[in-house]
Amino acid sequence: MLGKMSQGEGVCVHKGIFPMYASEFYVYFSIIAILAFTNTGGLGGGGILIPIMMGIFHFDTHNAISISNCSTAVSSGVRYFVNLRESHPLKRGKGTIHDYGVAILMLPGIVIGATLGSIVTLSLPGPFICAGFILCNLVTSGIGMRNFFKIRQAENALSVKKMTGNPDKSEHSVINGKNSDKCKMEDQIDAAMKL
Numbered sequence: 001m002l003g004k005m006s007q008g009e010g011v012c013v014h015k016g017i018f019p020m021y022a023s024e025f026y027v028y029f030s031i032i033a034i035l036a037f038t039n040t041g042g043l044g045g046g047g048i049l050i051p052i053m054m055g056i057f058h059f060d061t062h063n064a065i066s067i068s069n070c071s072t073a074v075s076s077g078v079r080y081f082v083n084l085r086e087s088h089p090l091k092r093g094k095g096t097i098h099d100y101g102v103a104i105l106m107l108p109g110i111v112i113g114a115t116l117g118s119i120v121t122l123s124l125p126g127p128f129i130c131a132g133f134i135l136c137n138l139v140t141s142g143i144g145m146r147n148f149f150k151i152r153q154a155e156n157a158l159s160v161k162k163m164t165g166n167p168d169k170s171e172h173s174v175i176n177g178k179n180s181d182k183c184k185m186e187d188q189i190d191a192a193m194k195l
Helices: 022-040 046-055 061-082 100-123 126-164 180-194
Strands: none
Touching (some): 022 046, 046 061, 061 100, 061 126
C-alpha cells in the first residue's frame, strides 16, 4: 500500500517521497509522460491525475483535486513560456501564438467556476464529487463523440460525392469565389459544431 487516507485537519499521513517503491517510480514517470502528451494538445492534463491520485496513491477526493489543479496551473505556465516566442500562423509572423482575446473572454467564467467549485468541494462529501466528475466527463465525451461522428459523416458524404462524379457539374460552380462543394461541406461542419 502506497499510502493511507488523509485524516485530520492539515495533517498529511502519507509516506514521504523517499524511499521510493518501484511501483511509485513507474507511476511518477507515467504521469510525466501523460502530462507531457496532454500538454502538447493544449490541455493541462490535470483531470487524469484525480483517478490516479485516488486509486494508486490513496488520496481523498479533496486532496486529489487540489493536486490536479496545481499540476494544471504549472503545466499551463510552462506551456505559456515555451510558446512565448512562437508567432501566430494567421498573423504572418506578427504577434504571439496565444490568443489573448479568448483568454480575456474565458477568465470571468473560470474565476466564477473556480470559486463555486471550491465552495461545492468543501461542502459535499467525496463520493458526490467523484460522481459529479464522472458524470461531467461522460457528458462532455458524449457530446464530443456525437460532433465527431456528424463531422465525419459530412466529410464521408462529400468524398463519396467527389468519387462518384457529380452529374450536375456543381463541383465546377463557384459561389463568392469558393467551390460550392467546399461551401456545402463547411456549412455541414458548422451546423454539426453548433449542436
